[in-house]
Amino acid sequence: MRILKQNAEAFCYLLPATLVLAVFWFLPVILSIIISFTNWKGLDTWTTVKWVGLTNYFNVLQDAEFHQTILNTFNYVIYSVPLTLLISLLAAMLLNSQIQGRSFFRTVYFLPFITTWVAISIVFRYFYDREFGLANYFLKQMGMPRLEWLSEPRGIWTMLFSTIGISIKKPILAGPSLAMFSIILTTIWRSIGYYMIIFLAGLQNIDKTYYEAAEIDGASAWHRFLHITVPLLSPVTFFILVTSMINSFKVFVPQLIMTPSGGPDNTTTTIVFHLYEKGFQGLWLMGHASAIAYILFVIILIITLIQNRILGRRVHYEV
Amino acid sequence: MPLPASIKHEKNIVFVSNIAIFLILVFGFRFLGWKGILVYAGFLALLLFTIINVWQRPRNIKDTITYQALLIGGFFMVLPFYWMFITSFKSYKEALAFPPTWWPTEFHWKNWVEAWNAPKGNIYGDPPVPLTFTRYFYVSIMVGIVTTCGSFTVSALAAYAFARMQFWGRGLFFYIIIAMMMIPGQVLLIPNYLTLAKLRWLDHYQALIIPWLASVFSIFLLRQFFITIPEDLWDAAQIDGAGRFRFLWQIVIPLSKPVIITAGIFDFLGNWNSLFWPLIVTTRPEMRTLMVGLQAFNQDAGSDFHLLMAASTFAVLPIVIMFFFLQRFFIQGIARTGLK
Numbered sequence: 001m002r003i004l005k006q007n008a009e010a011f012c013y014l015l016p017a018t019l020v021l022a023v024f025w026f027l028p029v030i031l032s033i034i035i036s037f038t039n040w041k042g043l044d045t046w047t048t049v050k051w052v053g054l055t056n057y058f059n060v061l062q063d064a065e066f067h068q069t070i071l072n073t074f075n076y077v078i079y080s081v082p083l084t085l086l087i088s089l090l091a092a093m094l095l096n097s098q099i100q101g102r103s104f105f106r107t108v109y110f111l112p113f114i115t116t117w118v119a120i121s122i123v124f125r126y127f128y129d130r131e132f133g134l135a136n137y138f139l140k141q142m143g144m145p146r147l148e149w150l151s152e153p154r155g156i157w158t159m160l161f162s163t164i165g166i167s168i169k170k171p172i173l174a175g176p177s178l179a180m181f182s183i184i185l186t187t188i189w190r191s192i193g194y195y196m197i198i199f200l201a202g203l204q205n206i207d208k209t210y211y212e213a214a215e216i217d218g219a220s221a222w223h224r225f226l227h228i229t230v231p232l233l234s235p236v237t238f239f240i241l242v243t244s245m246i247n248s249f250k251v252f253v254p255q256l257i258m259t260p261s262g263g264p265d266n267t268t269t270t271i272v273f274h275l276y277e278k279g280f281q282g283l284w285l286m287g288h289a290s291a292i293a294y295i296l297f298v299i300i301l302i303i304t305l306i307q308n309r310i311l312g313r314r315v316h317y318e319v
Numbered sequence: 320m321p322l323p324a325s326i327k328h329e330k331n332i333v334f335v336s337n338i339a340i341f342l343i344l345v346f347g348f349r350f351l352g353w354k355g356i357l358v359y360a361g362f363l364a365l366l367l368f369t370i371i372n373v374w375q376r377p378r379n380i381k382d383t384i385t386y387q388a389l390l391i392g393g394f395f396m397v398l399p400f401y402w403m404f405i406t407s408f409k410s411y412k413e414a415l416a417f418p419p420t421w422w423p424t425e426f427h428w429k430n431w432v433e434a435w436n437a438p439k440g441n442i443y444g445d446p447p448v449p450l451t452f453t454r455y456f457y458v459s460i461m462v463g464i465v466t467t468c469g470s471f472t473v474s475a476l477a478a479y480a481f482a483r484m485q486f487w488g489r490g491l492f493f494y495i496i497i498a499m500m501m502i503p504g505q506v507l508l509i510p511n512y513l514t515l516a517k518l519r520w521l522d523h524y525q526a527l528i529i530p531w532l533a534s535v536f537s538i539f540l541l542r543q544f545f546i547t548i549p550e551d552l553w554d555a556a557q558i559d560g561a562g563r564f565r566f567l568w569q570i571v572i573p574l575s576k577p578v579i580i581t582a583g584i585f586d587f588l589g590n591w592n593s594l595f596w597p598l599i600v601t602t603r604p605e606m607r608t609l610m611v612g613l614q615a616f617n618q619d620a621g622s623d624f625h626l627l628m629a630a631s632t633f634a635v636l637p638i639v640i641m642f643f644f645l646q647r648f649f650i651q652g653i654a655r656t657g658l659k
Contacts (some may be wrong), residue, residue, distance in 0.1 A: 106650070108396050274503070
């Protein structure tokens, strides 16, 4: 009887949260799986909806536009994740010293993260502007020609190698388009502060005596970094790597508001951007869009599992 | 350990000279281009030479390098903010000048008023409607406050049940909630839109508030903290005749103030900055949040960068002010997510 009463009481505490989660999280997961197997369009009445099996999935996978978005998304992830992690780790290590004005620098580096994407995109659209942007002003000061930034479809490697006369034909080798790379630089600028704070917490968690002992034994700064910092920071790094990778695959907002039409030659259209175009921008192909969402989910799942297999073993949890 | 006066004095010299040398870089580059960087390198070499040969303190060399790296990085972090703020006071012509000016020749304070009152087009390309930013701010603040308070209540109750009560399926239920943190939100977007359409909530406050009332992140964060509150307190409260609800309200919640503020900040920030959700669930301009309004203005205003920068500045300002007051909680909250 007492157990029953306790259960009833706990149920009352959980009821509001459960209700919201059930309606807006559980239910949609199931619904969207069902929708992805139908030919439903947002504007149709329910009576015309037909079960089409895996057709949507086949359609998505055969769509050349979708292949382009996969390439774009991988380009985004491959360049933005490692660069963000490296720069934020560097910033965290610089801040992990005893200098004046540490909290000032911490605030300055963190500030972009709390700023909304809409305002950022407005400012950076101005920054990258061909005619009067600061980016081209800096290039001019250094005596370099103007760049198109957000409207340049050529890949960064294509552009770089063309200056020394080598032309790259394969789209995979071309790298992200300069338009995408401009967006990558913006996302790096925004998220450095966030990852820096996590790294900083990880660094401050490492016992100082390890460094002192190593210094007495004559280990150089590089060796101390390699054999103390890297292994002891590995759980934090692993956590950041996994979460930032997952978030980067789902990226969409910066692309949508910096290049609303998908960028030059659709080179900034990511998978979720594509989903948004198919599902919500006039076409209302809900079945198709749901199939894209689940294909993305499977891609993220596979990548996360691979990361766990390969890197998970090398993480040192014990201190 | 307090430093001797002479070393402390020297530390200040290092601090000030580092900033001075960095300013030489900024202004040198502005006027001289590449040559400015050479002037900077020269002064930096001079400082390092002094440290090595006159003071002979390796610590100061390390500090100098750290300062220079942090200042150069910090310059790029601040530049967009500075540019946004300063352009918001320029005239239309000056905002489009090339080479750009680093300080407005004349301050146009009216830009802010003009941007605030400019009619905003509907995001779907319909004709502009006479809405000012007052309405957008009102919607955003309303939705932000109600969601944050509601989410706090709902999450605190659930977190308390997970942390402190025994019930059937507790473990399973908790793991389902954690697993939901991993599902990409876009999967849920389409069916949620349908649910809201069926409920006839589209274009109403409910659509902006109710789906965000249960924040998985807040539940998790609060539960982790509630677990650490000693069981003895509950026993003592029971002896004094308090029920569970009173215990939660009068003992647990006051004790977990920092965590609650952290969770609240993240709820509010997420709400304030969200663009996609309000964009999809609202079509009437007067139901749109500040971010959607700003985005509509962005698409309308074209190259009126002086007005766009003014609008961006006042959209960002409330969050920046909040950040300066509550910085400690931001930092703690984020630091906690990385350490299990």
